[in-house]
Amino acid sequence: MTDRPAREQDPTTPFYARPSGGWGSLKSVARHAVQDGMSLGTLATLRRQNKPGGHMCTSCAWAKPPDPHLAEFCENGAKATIWDLTRRRxxxxxxxxxxxxxxxxxxxxxxxxxxxxxxxxxxxxxxxxxxxxxxxxxxxxxxxxxxxxxxxxxxxxxxxxxxxxxxxxxxxxxxxxxxxxxxxxxxxCHETTSVALKKAIGSPVGTCVLQDFESCDLILFFGQNTGTNSPRFLHPIQDAVQRGCRIVTFNPVRERGLIQFLDPQSPAEMLGGQGTTISHPYLQLRPGSDIAAIAGLAKHLFDMDDTAPLIDRAFVAAHTTGFDAFERHIRALDWSQIEHACGLTRDDLHEVARIYARSERCIAVYGMGLTQHVHGSDSIAMLVNLLLMRGNMGRPGAGICPVRGHSNVQGQRTVGISEKxxxxxxxxxxxxxxxxxxxxxxxxxxxxxxxxxxxxxxxxxxxxxxxxxxxxxxxxxxxxxxxxxxxxxxxxxxxxxxxxxxxxxxxxxxxxxxxxxxxxxxxxxxxxxxxxxxxxxxxxxxxxxxxxxxxxxxxxxxxxxxxxxxxxxxxxxxxxxxxxxxxxxxxxxxxxxxxxxxxxxxxxGGFYRGNPVRQRDWQTDSGKAGFAVPETLTALQGARQFTLITLRSNDQFNTTIYGDDDRLRGLRGDRMILMISRHDMHLLGLAKGDRISLCADYGDDIPRRVDGLRIVPYDLPPGCLAAYYPETNPLVALGSHDLQSGTPAYKGVPVRIERMAPIG
CATH class of the missing domain: 3.40.50.740 (Rossmann fold)
Known part of the structure; x- marks a missing residue:
C-alpha cells in the first residue's frame, strides 16, 4: 500500500475551496474593522498584540513565540481585539x-x-x-x-x-x-484533560513546549479545529510540514485549517496562492470513536512488533504500569468491532500505524472533540497509551498537547480557581x-x-x-x-x-x-x-x-x-x-x-512554569505512567441513529458571535442550520433547505428540542450531524457528561429529526 493524500472533498456539498489564512483571512478582518469602526489606535494595539511589553490576546491560549512575527495575531485574535475596542457604547x-x-x-x-x-x-x-x-x-x-x-x-x-x-x-x-x-x-471544555492526564501521567496539563514542534517528525491531530480555534498554531504546523514532518488528522468534520494553509505574512505565498497541504491523510471517523481508532493503531503496532521490534519495551518496563493488561485487551479485539465503531477501515488504520512506526518523535494534539464526550477520559487515556508504547513522553519533540480555548483558562486553575x-x-x-x-x-x-x-x-x-x-x-x-x-x-x-x-x-x-x-x-x-x-x-x-x-x-x-x-x-x-x-x-x-x-x-516567549513529565518524573500514585484499558470502543452512550456534534463557526469565539458567516466551512448568512450527509438526507427523504426540529434522544421524559433548523448537505460520516454552539446547547442533557470529570458531552448528543411545516 502506498501513502495517499486526504480523501477529496465531496464537491456536491458546501466547502471552502481556498486555503485557510490567505486573502480570505485579511478580507474578513477588514470587514469586521469597518463594521466596528476600527481606528488607527486599534492598528497600533494589534501591532503590539502577543508581543513582550504588549497586551496578550483575549482570544485563544496558543503560545507566544520569543521571536514574534511582524503580526503576531490571527484572524480571530484580530476580531476579538476589534470587538473589544469598538466605538459603540x-x-x-x-x-x-x-x-x-x-x-x-x-x-x-x-x-x-x-x-x-x-x-x-x-x-x-x-x-x-x-x-x-x-x-x-x-x-x-x-x-x-x-x-x-x-x-x-x-x-x-x-x-x-x-x-x-x-x-x-x-x-x-x-x-x-x-x-x-x-x-x-x-x-x-478541558476538565477531562485535567482529570485524565493527572491519572495517567501525573500532570493535569500538556507536556509540550513550542520547541518540540521544531523537532517532531509526526503530529497526530484528534478533534481539534486549528484553523478556527487557534489559527496562530498554523505557523509552527506549516513550518513542521515544510521541513518534512508528517501530519495525520482524525476528525468527523473536514476542517480547512488542517487541510491547507496559506501564510498571510508571506508575500510569496500570497502572490502564488497555493499554500501548504497540511494533513496526509485526513480521516473522518464517527463522533466519539477515537477510542476505537486508537485501539486499531495499537493493534497494528502489536502485530508489526511481532515481526520487527518497534515498541519501546525498555521505556515501558522502566516507566509504566499496566502494559500487559493493555496488550492483552488490544490483541483480543476483533477488527470488525473496531471498524464498526469508528467507521474507518483496517487499511486506513494500518497506513497511520505504519507512519507512526516509522516516526522517531511524535506529538499528539487534541481538542474538545475528545474531551466533550461521556467517555472522554477514556479517549485521552488511549491517546496516552499510544504515545507510551513508543516512549513518546518525556523527551524533546514528543508528548501530548491539549489545545486550550480561553486565553487564561489553564492559568486560572494554576493559581487556585478549582472546586477541588x-x-x-x-x-x-x-x-x-x-x-x-x-x-x-x-x-x-x-x-x-x-x-x-x-x-x-x-x-x-x-x-x-x-x-x-x-x-x-x-x-x-x-x-x-x-x-x-x-x-x-x-x-x-x-x-x-x-x-x-x-x-x-x-x-x-x-x-x-x-x-x-x-x-x-x-x-x-x-x-x-x-x-x-x-x-x-x-x-x-x-x-x-x-x-x-x-x-x-x-x-x-x-x-x-x-x-x-x-x-x-x-x-x-x-x-x-x-x-x-x-x-x-x-x-x-x-x-x-x-x-x-x-x-x-x-x-x-514567557517563562515556563515547568512540567515534571518532561524529566520523566511521574507524579502518580505508582510513581509511573499508567497504561489504561478502555471500558468501551466508543465515547458515546447507548445506541442511537444520529449523533450531533456542536461546532463553533469561523465568525465566533465561544459564545461571542461576530457574525453569521462560517467562511472556512463555505457557509454564510445563517446559524440556524443542520449539517447532514447526503446519505442520511436520502435515508430520511430530506431536501436541501427543509426546516426541521432537532430533538434530544436520551430516552428520558424531559423534552429537549430546537426548532427551525435548515437542512444543509455537508461532508460528514453517516450518522453524524453538526450544528452550532450555543444555539443547540438546549439539546444537551445536564446528566450527559464525561463520567470522570463532569465535562458536558457537547460533541456526542443523541438526537432525532422531526419535520416541521414549511415556513413562509
Whole structure:
C-alpha cells in the first residue's frame, strides 16, 4: 500500500475551496474593522498584540513565540481585539429605553453588538430595567447580600480570560468567604484533560513546549479545529510540514485549517496562492470513536512488533504500569468491532500505524472533540497509551498537547480557581492569610446547575463569560436564574446571561485587556498562562471605553472588602494599588512555579512554569505512567441513529458571535442550520433547505428540542450531524457528561429529526 493524500472533498456539498489564512483571512478582518469602526489606535494595539511589553490576546491560549512575527495575531485574535475596542457604547440611555423582558427576545449577536458597557448598573424589578448605580453602592449592596446568604448556597464562576492576578484574588475571596464553589469554563471544555492526564501521567496539563514542534517528525491531530480555534498554531504546523514532518488528522468534520494553509505574512505565498497541504491523510471517523481508532493503531503496532521490534519495551518496563493488561485487551479485539465503531477501515488504520512506526518523535494534539464526550477520559487515556508504547513522553519533540480555548483558562486553575480542595495549597493559604480555608469539595459547573434546578443555589457571581448561554439544558435552567437572591455579572458587553435575571442583579463593567489600567498613579500589568504552560505579562495602553470602568482586580477587591470582616493579613486596597504585590503573593503560595515572578513577567516567549513529565518524573500514585484499558470502543452512550456534534463557526469565539458567516466551512448568512450527509438526507427523504426540529434522544421524559433548523448537505460520516454552539446547547442533557470529570458531552448528543411545516 502506498501513502495517499486526504480523501477529496465531496464537491456536491458546501466547502471552502481556498486555503485557510490567505486573502480570505485579511478580507474578513477588514470587514469586521469597518463594521466596528476600527481606528488607527486599534492598528497600533494589534501591532503590539502577543508581543513582550504588549497586551496578550483575549482570544485563544496558543503560545507566544520569543521571536514574534511582524503580526503576531490571527484572524480571530484580530476580531476579538476589534470587538473589544469598538466605538459603540451600551450605557444608561440604552437601558432606559429597553426593558429586560424585551432584551430576552434579542439574538446573541444583537445583544453584544450594542457595544461596550460603560456604567455599573442595578436591576430594578419594578421597572424591569437596569438603572445606574455607583460603585460604592453596588459593592455595599452586594456585600450585604453575600453576608445574608449561606456561603455554601453561592457559586463564583470564572470565565477563562481573567488574569492570573484577578483569578488569585477571586479564589482567595471565595475561600475567605467560606466555600470552594469555584466553577470555571474549564469545567465545560478541558476538565477531562485535567482529570485524565493527572491519572495517567501525573500532570493535569500538556507536556509540550513550542520547541518540540521544531523537532517532531509526526503530529497526530484528534478533534481539534486549528484553523478556527487557534489559527496562530498554523505557523509552527506549516513550518513542521515544510521541513518534512508528517501530519495525520482524525476528525468527523473536514476542517480547512488542517487541510491547507496559506501564510498571510508571506508575500510569496500570497502572490502564488497555493499554500501548504497540511494533513496526509485526513480521516473522518464517527463522533466519539477515537477510542476505537486508537485501539486499531495499537493493534497494528502489536502485530508489526511481532515481526520487527518497534515498541519501546525498555521505556515501558522502566516507566509504566499496566502494559500487559493493555496488550492483552488490544490483541483480543476483533477488527470488525473496531471498524464498526469508528467507521474507518483496517487499511486506513494500518497506513497511520505504519507512519507512526516509522516516526522517531511524535506529538499528539487534541481538542474538545475528545474531551466533550461521556467517555472522554477514556479517549485521552488511549491517546496516552499510544504515545507510551513508543516512549513518546518525556523527551524533546514528543508528548501530548491539549489545545486550550480561553486565553487564561489553564492559568486560572494554576493559581487556585478549582472546586477541588486537594488541588489548592490550603495549608499555605491558611498560614499566609491567617484563616481556616473550607476543606469540603465545592461545586463544578454540573453541580452549580443541579443546585440551580433543585433550589439550593441562591447567589451567583460571574467573573466574565456568558454562563447561562454556555451551559447544557437551557430550557430547564433559563427560567430559574430570575429566582436567585443575588446575581452579579462582571462583563465588558451585554449578553444573554445579563437578561436572565431577577431582583438582586448587578451588571458591573470592567476594562478589557488592551486598555490602560492605572492604579496608584501607575500603569499596571497582568499575566496569563498559555496552552504550553508559559506565563506572559500583558499591559494595555488604550484609553478605557468609559471613565466609569474598573479593572477586574479592583471589582473583586471592592466586593470582597464590602463582604468580609477585617483581616490584617488581607490588604485588598493595597493589592489593587500595585499588582506586583499580588504577583508576590502568588509566588509565595506557589514558590516552585512562580519564583521571581515580577522579574520574569515580560520575558520574551514567557517563562515556563515547568512540567515534571518532561524529566520523566511521574507524579502518580505508582510513581509511573499508567497504561489504561478502555471500558468501551466508543465515547458515546447507548445506541442511537444520529449523533450531533456542536461546532463553533469561523465568525465566533465561544459564545461571542461576530457574525453569521462560517467562511472556512463555505457557509454564510445563517446559524440556524443542520449539517447532514447526503446519505442520511436520502435515508430520511430530506431536501436541501427543509426546516426541521432537532430533538434530544436520551430516552428520558424531559423534552429537549430546537426548532427551525435548515437542512444543509455537508461532508460528514453517516450518522453524524453538526450544528452550532450555543444555539443547540438546549439539546444537551445536564446528566450527559464525561463520567470522570463532569465535562458536558457537547460533541456526542443523541438526537432525532422531526419535520416541521414549511415556513413562509
Amino acid at each position: 451600551c450605557g444608561p440611555d440604552f437601558f432606559a429605553a429597553h426593558r429586560v423582558a424585551e432584551l430576552r427576545d434579542w439574538s446573541d449577536y444583537d445583544l453584544e453588538a450594542q457595544g461596550r458597557l460603560t456604567h455599573p448598573m442595578r436591576y430594578d424589578a419594578q421597572t424591569d430595567r437596569y438603572v445606574p448605580t455607583s460603585w460604592d453602592a453596588a459593592f455595599q449592596a452586594i456585600g450585604s447580600k453575600l453576608q445574608a446568604l449561606d456561603p455554601g448556597s453561592t457559586a463564583f464562576y470564572a470565565s477563562g480570560r481573567a488574569s492570573l492576578e484577578t483569578s488569585f484574588l477571586y479564589g482567595l475571596f471565595a475561600r475567605l468567604y467560606g466555600h470552594n464553589n469555584l466553577s470555571d469554563s474549564s469545567n465545560m 480542595p486537594e488541588l489548592v495549597p490550603l495549608d499555605r493559604l491558611a498560614r499566609i492569610f491567617d484563616f481556616a480555608p473550607p476543606r469540603d469539595p465545592g461545586w463544578n459547573t454540573v453541580h452549580v446547575l443541579q443546585a440551580l434546578l433543585d433550589g439550593r443555589l441562591r447567589g451567583f457571581v460571574s467573573l466574565g463569560g456568558n454562563f447561562a448561554r454556555a451551559i447544557p439544558d437551557q430550557s430547564r435552567t433559563d427560567p430559574l436564574w430570575q429566582g436567585l437572591a443575588l446575581n452579579v455579572q462582571i462583563a465588558t458587553r451585554l449578553n444573554r446571561s445579563h437578561v436572565l435575571v431577577g431582583d438582586g442583579a448587578w451588571l458591573l463593567p470592567c476594562l478589557v485587556r488592551a486598555e490602560r489600567d492605572m492604579q496608584g498613579g501607575k500603569p499596571q500589568a497582568v499575566s496569563m498562562e498559555d496552552s504550553l504552560s508559559h506565563i506572559h505579562g500583558s499591559q494595555g495602553r488604550r484609553a478605557p471605553a468609559s471613565d466609569q470602568l474598573l479593572s477586574e482586580p479592583a471589582i473583586i477587591a471592592g466586593i470582597a472588602q464590602a463582604t468580609l470582616p477585617d483581616n490584617p493579613k488581607v490588604d485588598w486596597p493595597g493589592w489593587v494599588q500595585d499588582y506586583a504585590r499580588i504577583r508576590d503573593l502568588i509566588a509565595k503560595v506557589y514558590p516552585d512555579q512562580f519564583s521571581d515572578f515580577n522579574a520574569r513577567l515580560f520575558k520574551a
